Amino acid sequence: MTQHSASPVHPFRLLLGAGPSNVHPRVLQAMTAPLLGHLDPHFLSVMDETRGLLRHVFQTENAVTLPISGTGTAGMEASMVNILEPGDACVVAVNGYFGQRLSEIAERSGANVVQVPHETGKPADPDRVRDAVVKAGNVKAVGVVHAETSTGAGTPLKDIADVAHEAGALLVVDAVTSLGGVELRVDEWGVDVCYSCTQKCVGAPPGLAPLTLSPRAMDALQSRKSKVQSFYLDLTELSSYWDRRAYHHTAPISMIFALREALRLIAEEGLEARWERHERNASAFRAGLTAMGLDVVADAEARLPSLTAILSPDGVDEAQARRHLLDRHGIEVSGGLGPLAGKAWRVGLMGHNSTRANVLTSLGALEDALGEQGYETQAGAGVAAAQRAYLGAD
């Protein structure tokens, strides 16, 4: 018999990758509260508060706003499988790994999918999406990733929403790496379906996928000809649990406690102050990278406040540098995805982790990791440039 002897004590890591991120102690504490039944009157009041707070973070009045049980991918599946029926036309802007995944999920939902490919690091282009929508004709949904985690590029949503609505289509938005850290206004910008995750800028562990549906999206759902293929992710069934408390599946009680606490923290900080904090820290971080001679993947005007993809310089082994950060500094950063695998690092400054301390710590550690492989920078240049950026911004 094989003996497994993993240490019972987990190491502490500073999670500066693409997620999960470290969370506020209040969120972890909320998860240790005694369990309640999923139809307990007290739990029902927790659900009501959570939904109200979710509407705030999504900036929406949508009645159907709830956390799906599952990670961000469950949000992707729930969106597509509810909106699309076999044979529907769907246009997806693909400007990275997650746009590709969204397209794949739309296809598995039975839709005829038209992809609009983009170069790595670019935001989705509304004109190119419009051309595809017009050419495809009778499009049911347009899918786009607000914050493409594989490249660190953000896409402005308003123009893409206009493109979808001109054609009578619904706009489906992946806000996995934006919700709670990057400006997002679901109602004002005309987003019809928006999903996210809990483990990034929202500031809770992985396990839920907040999702919101506009009244137009609800109409589309209610006028379906066929049943939603997934029982678990059927939003009509799920809303009846969240509205009328009819059993559908057992809610992940402790995760909902955690999400409520994370959302309370967001409300206490103020959504706009939080967006601004993410922007300020990312911009100081990027100033540090530039001073160290490092290049960022995303186009200058599209860089996200939540995640930065950095090209690893010639002669540097990116996996070795990540290992150095983990072993010597206890810092996790992510490697590249798709065409950037082996060529880039992805650094997240998300939620509780978007701090000045983490910016300065990570730049210093990166300098050490690069120096170990003989990559020369002027000592302390990254940290000094970030400090100057803060002084300019403060």
Ligand SMILES: Cc1ncc(COP(=O)(O)O)c(C=O)c1O
């Ligand atoms: C933009 C984007 N969409 C979807 C996902 C999938 O989320 P999850 O890994 O939580 O299932 C991710 C994960 O990083 C993501 O970054």
